[in-house]
Amino acid sequence: MKCSDESVADIFEKARKFPSDSVKAKGITQKIVEFIALDDQPFSVVEDVGFRRLIEHIEPRYVMLSRRHFSDVCLPELFNVVATHVHEHIAAEISAISFTTDIWSSDVSLTSMLSLTAQWIDADFQLQKILLHSQEFRGSHTAAAISDAFANMFDTWHIDRSKVHVIVSDNARNMANAIEDSQLKGIRCMAHTLHLVVSDGVLSQRSVKDVLAIGRRIVGHFKHSQLAYSRLQSMHGQFGTQIKRFQQDVSTRLNSTYYMLQSLFAQKRVLAAYSADHELPVTFTSHQWVLIENILSLLAPFEQLTKEISSSDASVADVIPLIAALKRLLTKVFEMDHGVKTMKSTLLESVSTRFTEIYSDPLHFNATVLDPRYKDHYLDAEIKQRAREMIQTAMDAENLRGDGEGAAHSTGEGDQSAGKKTRLFAPDEGHAPSLSDMLSEILQESASNNNRQMTSSTTQQLDGYLSEVPIPRSDNPLVYWKNNHGRFPDLGKMARKYLSAPCTSTDSERLFSAAAHVLDEKR
Template sequence: MSAVWKHFKVSEKEAKTAVCRHCSAELSRGGASAKTYSTSSLIYHLKSKHPEHHAEYEKDTAAATAKAAAAKRKAAPLSPTPTPSVADFLEKAKKFAKDSAKAKGITKRIMEFIALDDQPFSVVEDIGFRRLIDHIEPRYTMPSRRHFSDVCLPEMYNVVSTHVHELLATDIAALSFTTDIWSSDVSPTSMLSLTAQWIDTDFKLQKIVLHSQEFRGSHTALAISEAFAKMFDTWRIDRSKVHAVVSDNARNMAKAMEDSDLRGIRCMAHTIQLAVNEGLLSQRSIADVIAIGRKIVGHFKHSPLAYSRLQSIQEQFGTPQKRFQQDVSTRWNSTYYMLESLFAQKRVLATYIADHDLPATFNAYQWVLIENILSLLAPFEQITKEISSSDASVADVIPLLAAIKRLLNKEAETDHGVKTAKNALLEAVSARFSQADSEPLYCIATVLDPRYKDHYMDVGKKQRTREMIQAELDLGKPLGDGDGQVMHSAGDENSAESKRARTTDEPRTVSLSDMFDEILQENNPFARQRTSSTAQQLDGYLSEVPIPRSNNPLEFWRTNQGRFPDLAQMARRYLSAPCTSTDSERLFSAASHVIDEKRNRLSCEKAEKLLFIKKILPHFLKKDTK
């Protein structure tokens, strides 16, 4: 604030007028608003009317100016910034040495970019990428693509694999694996995968990719068995810690498990695929509906004009502008999604047909049939999502099968037109999963899952499973089942339930979740005798009410391992096994991006290393940033 205000004050009547404190004269501050006000007239009034006060004003102004200058000098650096010399400019323009820390760091990040983002090695020769790097750091010299593929890639692979070796050397109770064979569409390449998972000492599920190696020649059981042996040797995996290996239903894979003396598990998702195809999709009326659906979807997929017309009708109805789903014969749920997308656009299709032609159309009966098919398959779609989740385990198999079989045994108003298919589907599920509820691995895992315990077994199977668990606890090591290959099976035998037809017009409300509730209400823990400390642990654990299905079973064991120490360690082994080979399939989804049209000549060795780094490196990058 100016020192002149020591001698003036703003008028109370008008803000643009100032009043002299010495003679009460009113003076204009100039301007029409606060932004344009000035003190020139006030200073002139002091100088002409009150010279002694003007001298005081000048003194105050000089003191304020000196104080501001002193403060500015105090804030300024002690010495002026030196002017850069020519040598300094030349040094900044000098390129980094190839072995300098800065150059190595940039090269490492570019290699990470290539591996993590599925970039071809040729990206380092692209003009746009080189211009970007040159703009960010002009002193960096870009190495050749061969340097990245032949030097940087092996170096990074070795670093990441060292981390994996260290991880596998930790306290692991048991390792479970998934495996699959994949063939590329763009090159004559086949790869065999191996992913591992286990439960660590903190009861957290750990997953890691070990192999996606080239698999040449015929895919015989012997070749697969030998490949497994090499992969286990490469990672120095103790065979005694191999709990189970999940694979598809191919005979060569099943025979390889048996020849390798490994406990094999058939992928539940693949088995459901076979059961649905066999029991439902093979029905003539349903197959006809699916064939018509494929023709309709194919018409819009291959005709931009037809799709544009469809979009216009969707806009008129105010419905979301979505494309129809195309199904894949090897994925039953893709057929479900195709029919679902068609049924959701039923009105839109009806309007389209009124003005335009389609290669095929649904009649009124077929639209009702589609609705009932969707109702019948909805629980299977729910199961497929559950077992394909990252935390699903073999403990889910028996309860899920018990629930779906019970649901298929119930009559519903949506059975019209699909009653025969429903019965065939039940028979297919029962046949495909005929051994699960008697297989020790499934039974023990189910009981050790605090969400299920023994509530999904009959009295005889409860007692037999209890004896198996008790025997393993007493021996302190897993019991061998003497069988190389494990088959998925159904839950308990279907009990004869009374069936009644619904008389209401309300839609069916019975769901898969309802079946879980029914089973839990019907089963009570049988009487148990306490004979030893481990038996007391088992009795105490089984006598408690199961936790909700939405809860994490591993969190239960982490919290309660002090109460049930022996059972907790046993749970680390049995709950480590997944019920599907989804991890390997997801791995090969990533592989299809690594080996694509831009990299169809990439060698399998380099493709494996790129895929390995892509899947593993983020795990360690997260740790480094903590």
């Protein structure tokens, strides 16, 4: 008989449960509460049989704590650790902080929540983001109530109002009034405004509304009938095509109209075969299928634009150039305009009307100038001059503070883009122009009329920066400023402020996409 190398004492030690205050037990408890917090798990998970068996298998000596202990003790402790870390970040030398906010209401409980996310550019020109605050918002959603909630949030995190650069929100009147009542700078979410533009275009043409109404009925038919969907799957098998889910358009979801029509058009052949053998509540005519294709072509730039501005690194500097490109694209005539000309003209008019304020808002045009991908090439002469004067005034004011960093530096070294020539855009034959093509076209036209003389006055910094060719649009503007703020120190400071502002409230909305997983029947 083979003897075990383990002593009886070792065996008993392995069977003995950890004391609750042991380092090992505390470490496991900490990881469990992090798992709950990071993955939006309900506290009830620690009572689930499967989870308990998992922990028992991994470490039999660990004693699972109660659900209430995790909610009342462990989570507050974790919150305090994170809050301390956040306070340390905010207390650092930050010249400007930008915010997003949104109000969300639960579908499964009478609960509303108000969010506040913060972002800024640190001294190393890295974009920092924090989910700063999310609180239950009871009572009427009046401007006064929202303003009071903002004050509470800023007081909680000891945020000096002078550091608040901008708050980005949706287009709701109560939210805009609340920001104004709080004497803070607010801008509307670009994605929400684009959504309103598309709604204007859709409502302007009866034939388009009819197509959407038919599409909703077809999608609804397959969503509410498992038999119909099973038959459709069989049709896909016969055609050897991939099974795709139809997308239902939702009034509050950006681009959902585009995705619904796209999902229908992608299954055009399958739907035609289905309607030959089975009954559908409605069907598209051949003319309407052509109209759908043209609508998709018209809305494609809006879908591309919404995706681009909803990315994590999009900033308010993108707004003016992208709107300029979109307006130019909508003025061009294409073969695919047949049947949607009224919609197209309405979209152009709506874009021009709903985005009028961006050209009179210093936050937008100063940010555009301070983005090395754009500079002042997307501004008209009057706004160019106004932006130069405002930026120059700010630089002079900074110099008067005596920080010694405003002296003009040589612009002959340090920037690999200096001296490069703009590559002319020449579209391939048959190539459908895109937003990128329009951006290149505008940049080319502006560059040909952009001759500046270097001076030895305090304008040398600004003139030196603007005289250089913009960096490629695919490059990161913050990397540029990290490498070049030594040459343009005052402009670098302003870039940290202006480029911190996002152009959408996407961060707050993403938070509530997660919140929908938290507030359900198990919570």
